[in-house]
Amino acid sequence: MTQKKIHFYPLNRVEGDLEVRIQVEDNVVSDAWSAGIMYRGFENLLIGRAVLDGLVLTPRICGICSTSHLKAAAKALDMFYNVKLPNNAIRIRNVTLMAEKIQNDFRHAFMLFMVDFTNPVYRRHSLFDEAVRRYQPLSGETTVQTIAETQKMLEIIAILGGQWPHSSFMVPGGVVCVPSSNDLTQCLFLMRNFRKWYEHRVLGCKIERWADVKSAAGLDDWLHEAESHAQSDLGFYIRFAQEAGLKEIGKSYGNFISFGSLDLPDDTKVKRPGKSSQFISPGFYHNLKLATFDQNKITEDVSHAWFDDSNGGRHPFDGDTRPYATGKESGKYSWAKAPRYDQRPAETGPLAEMVVASDPLIMDFIKNGGPSVFVRQLARLIRSAHLIPVVEQWLEETVGCNEDFYQDHRKKENGEGYGLLEAPRGALGHWVKIKDAKIQKYQIITPTAWNASPRDASGFRGPCEEAIVGTEIKDPDNPVEVDHIIRSFDPCLVCTVHSVNI
Amino acid sequence: MSLKLLWIQCGGCGGDTWSFFNAASPNVIELFNFFEIELLWHPTISMNSQNSLVSITEAVTSGACELDVLCIEGSILRGPGGTGRYDEIHGKPKKDLVASLASRARHVLAIGTCASYGGIGANTEIEATGLQFLKEEKGGFLGEAFKSGSEQPVINLPGCPCHCDVIAGALAAIVSGAQLKLDKYNTPEEWYGMMVHQGCTRNEYHEYRVEERKFGEKGCMFFHLGCHGPLVRGPCNKVLWNDRSSKTRVGVPCFGCTRPDFPQQYPFFQTRNIEGIPIELPEGISRAHYMAYKGMAAAAAPKRLKTRKTGI
Numbered sequence: 001m002t003q004k005k006i007h008f009y010p011l012n013r014v015e016g017d018l019e020v021r022i023q024v025e026d027n028v029v030s031d032a033w034s035a036g037i038m039y040r041g042f043e044n045l046l047i048g049r050a051v052l053d054g055l056v057l058t059p060r061i062c063g064i065c066s067t068s069h070l071k072a073a074a075k076a077l078d079m080f081y082n083v084k085l086p087n088n089a090i091r092i093r094n095v096t097l098m099a100e101k102i103q104n105d106f107r108h109a110f111m112l113f114m115v116d117f118t119n120p121v122y123r124r125h126s127l128f129d130e131a132v133r134r135y136q137p138l139s140g141e142t143t144v145q146t147i148a149e150t151q152k153m154l155e156i157i158a159i160l161g162g163q164w165p166h167s168s169f170m171v172p173g174g175v176v177c178v179p180s181s182n183d184l185t186q187c188l189f190l191m192r193n194f195r196k197w198y199e200h201r202v203l204g205c206k207i208e209r210w211a212d213v214k215s216a217a218g219l220d221d222w223l224h225e226a227e228s229h230a231q232s233d234l235g236f237y238i239r240f241a242q243e244a245g246l247k248e249i250g251k252s253y254g255n256f257i258s259f260g261s262l263d264l265p266d267d268t269k270v271k272r273p274g275k276s277s278q279f280i281s282p283g284f285y286h287n288l289k290l291a292t293f294d295q296n297k298i299t300e301d302v303s304h305a306w307f308d309d310s311n312g313g314r315h316p317f318d319g320d321t322r323p324y325a326t327g328k329e330s331g332k333y334s335w336a337k338a339p340r341y342d343q344r345p346a347e348t349g350p351l352a353e354m355v356v357a358s359d360p361l362i363m364d365f366i367k368n369g370g371p372s373v374f375v376r377q378l379a380r381l382i383r384s385a386h387l388i389p390v391v392e393q394w395l396e397e398t399v400g401c402n403e404d405f406y407q408d409h410r411k412k413e414n415g416e417g418y419g420l421l422e423a424p425r426g427a428l429g430h431w432v433k434i435k436d437a438k439i440q441k442y443q444i445i446t447p448t449a450w451n452a453s454p455r456d457a458s459g460f461r462g463p464c465e466e467a468i469v470g471t472e473i474k475d476p477d478n479p480v481e482v483d484h485i486i487r488s489f490d491p492c493l494v495c496t497v498h499s500v501n502i
Numbered sequence: 503m504s505l506k507l508l509w510i511q512c513g514g515c516g517g518d519t520w521s522f523f524n525a526a527s528p529n530v531i532e533l534f535n536f537f538e539i540e541l542l543w544h545p546t547i548s549m550n551s552q553n554s555l556v557s558i559t560e561a562v563t564s565g566a567c568e569l570d571v572l573c574i575e576g577s578i579l580r581g582p583g584g585t586g587r588y589d590e591i592h593g594k595p596k597k598d599l600v601a602s603l604a605s606r607a608r609h610v611l612a613i614g615t616c617a618s619y620g621g622i623g624a625n626t627e628i629e630a631t632g633l634q635f636l637k638e639e640k641g642g643f644l645g646e647a648f649k650s651g652s653e654q655p656v657i658n659l660p661g662c663p664c665h666c667d668v669i670a671g672a673l674a675a676i677v678s679g680a681q682l683k684l685d686k687y688n689t690p691e692e693w694y695g696m697m698v699h700q701g702c703t704r705n706e707y708h709e710y711r712v713e714e715r716k717f718g719e720k721g722c723m724f725f726h727l728g729c730h731g732p733l734v735r736g737p738c739n740k741v742l743w744n745d746r747s748s749k750t751r752v753g754v755p756c757f758g759c760t761r762p763d764f765p766q767q768y769p770f771f772q773t774r775n776i777e778g779i780p781i782e783l784p785e786g787i788s789r790a791h792y793m794a795y796k797g798m799a800a801a802a803a804p805k806r807l808k809t810r811k812t813g814i
Contacts, residue, residue, distance in 0.1 A: 012546070012548060012550070012555075013545075013547075013548070013549075014546075017589070017590075037589070037591070039628065040579070040588070040622070040623055040628055045622065045626060050769030050770065050771075050772070052769070052770060056757055056765070056770045056771075060515055060517070060622055061515055062515050062517075063520045066517065111547070112546070115549055119549075136549075137547055138530075138531050138541070138547065143531075144531055147523060147529055148529060151523075151524065151526060151529075154524060154744045155744045155746050158742075158743050158744035158745075158746040158747050161752060162748050162749035162751060162753075162754050163738075163747070164524070164743070165517045165663060166662055167754055173717070174717075175718075176718055177718075177753050178718060178720065178753070179752075323627070406716075406718030408716055408717075
């Protein structure tokens with residue numbers, strides 16, 4: 001007879017509070033529920049406030065991606081005011097957003113995700129001792145370096161934006177700073193120093209060599225090509241993951257969404273990918289096909305979230321937030337809403353960005369075996385190889401450009417706008433309606449709302465829940481497989497649960 | 503003897519934790535090693551699962567484990583209707599966990615404005631409050647009479663986020679047994695005894711009333727753009743952020759994030775004024791004298807400031 005048991009599994013080492021319930025039958029997860037367990041209801045703070053106030057309040061939603069919220073808020077107001085940004089403003093906004101993404105990827109990888117490799121469950125793994133040496137919290141060799149190195153990215157944001165986290169240096173029309181050429185050169189030094197660390201410690205090779213890795217076979221060749229590759233943190237990750245079976249867990253739906261990000265300035269040497277006017281393309285990938293992205297197809301479902309659901313799933317411009325604490329009996333179980341694209345759940349993040357961009361290495365894994373913990377985390381470790389050279393290029397272009405950083409605009413009292421971009425964890429959107437020069441409605445959908453969403457009215461689980469179901473658990477009291485799957489999405493619950501429809 | 507520290511995140515964004523990680527000399531790891539601080543639990547850093555928080559909490563509340571420092575980040579959420587259900591841990595309101603840990607701790611630190619005064623969400627549907635203050639009012643979650651094991655009130659370290667040097671410095675003071683001198687909001691004078699604009703590179707513009715009305719300029723932002731630098735206490739322009747700069751230096755107004763009333767109810771990026779002079783003036787200044795001084799200062803302003811020809 002099968003034994004069915006529900007395990008209540010609160011999770012730390014994620015941003016914010018996440019509790020997952022898993023139902024285990026014969027050591028296999030047969031169902032899962034992921035729940036945001038905090039509600040901060042920003043909506044009353046913003047409704048009725050002045051047009052620019054979102055630039056101060058929304059970055060405070062999240063302590064690790066405040067620059068992303070700032071940029072989304074500023075973009076929504078660019079659209080509202082219909083103001084065209086000077087090229088320098090576009091570059092500075094992009095550089096700071098990318099710096100924030102880069103710091104996040106390594107803090108997540110080496111301080112949150114890889115720490116699970118030191119879980120006693122892996123005592124018999126041949127690389128266990130080395131994992132402890134590298135990733136032990138507060139003492140591991142890579143951990144110690146990560147704390148010091150990621151600070152460089154935040155120094156860049158501080159030079160251009162005053163401080164990290166929680167600045168408000170982006171405003172409709174551009175940025176408030178007027179960096180001197182010395183400020184920009186300092187940023188460039190910091191980036192080049194960071195590149196050195198990334199190449200030496202994380203990749204074990206030059207970014208240019210890494211860029212030649214275009215298939216799973218190519219990855220294998222790269223791993224065995226040099227000792228520095230095998231010993232780098234990326235090489236170690238690949239070796240550890242192989243033995244731990246991370247390619248076999250965390251599949252989920254294979255639906256991916258990217259909102260697109262990093263508008264290209266008019267005059268830049270950075271190459272336009274395909275037809276997109278952005279360096280990171282928007283798109284929705286489903287059934288092994290890429291579809292054009294249309295923000296009108298986004299809805300938020302609250303059938304299983306603690307909000308009044310009498311109005312059904314709605315586009316963010318039409319949605320509302322009425323908390324409805326019913327307890328567990330109503331089928332509602334989370335403070336996170338369930339965003340859907342074209343009625344479908346979709347995962348977002350570095351992996352989704354690379355799938356939508358048809359990255360050849362990533363697509364080889366997606367087409368042969370499908371998504372997994374392995375490829376999801378791989379994408380996060382290699383994303384910086386795409387970003388770093390572009391940050392350097394845009395900084396160089398700004399040093400030599402005497403144009404403005406801010407474009408003033410005409411006063412306006414009524415209208416709407418939205419700002420979409422790719423934050424560290426994926427698709428982030430702010431939607432704002434302005435009436436009589438006051439905020440009438442403000443809605444935010446965060447990356448983790450996509451990934452860690454609860455079920456919707458059609459019964460579709462959230463992508464993270466779906467990824468857990470079917471997983472074989474070796475030790476139900478210490479289900480490290482579930483840890484890996486959840487953390488491979490880099491959940492940020494402080495964002496999600498606060499921001500449900502600001 | 504090592505110092506046992508427990509860090510709990512409540513109604514907040516995690517920004518104080520990441521601000522703490524901005525610390526460079528010493529960084530967080532070095533700080534813990536130098537001062538032999540034993541981290542019993544931190545939600546983001548600890549290897550231990552959340553279930554081990556349950557056993558740590560039991561050990562602390564039963565007295566089996568001493569708790570030297572309790573750090574609370576984020577506000578205490580009491581909503582809806584005082585139940586605390588908007589922020590739960592292990593199926594129970596997190597506020598109850600905070601209350602039981604605070605009753606056993608030798609020192610309690612409120613890290614950031616939300617933990618100090620309620621901050622974002624104070625007086626809203628989530629019923630957020632600070633540990634011992636709700637905005638300017640004494641009381642908060644633990645009550646006016648609360649004293650920690652060291653006979654001190656909750657030490658407030660406001661800021662959104664709190665600066666890393668303030669967190670590190672407060673821990674260092676506790677380790678060394680130094681008594682931090684507290685002001686009326688229970689913030690240490692060491693860091694909150696100065697105004698934010700002290701050290702701002704725009705001070706010469708401030709001095710001669712060369713004031714900006716639009717973004718992207720070099721002058722002072724106090725008269726029109728809502729800067730609170732001369733009004734609010736904090737060390738931003740002394741210790742600098744990320745060892746590099748500050749908001750006001752790059753042209754972002756100070757929003758007064760260390761103050762009990764943060765976030766303000768009136769619009770950001772605008773100064774409330776009467777006939778062009780800010781309604782709120784620096785502490786202890788007579789309005790008549792200030793108007794006379796600013797009028798003369800503007801008349802005395804040198805051309806290089808009026809034409810923004812300075813290299814800041």
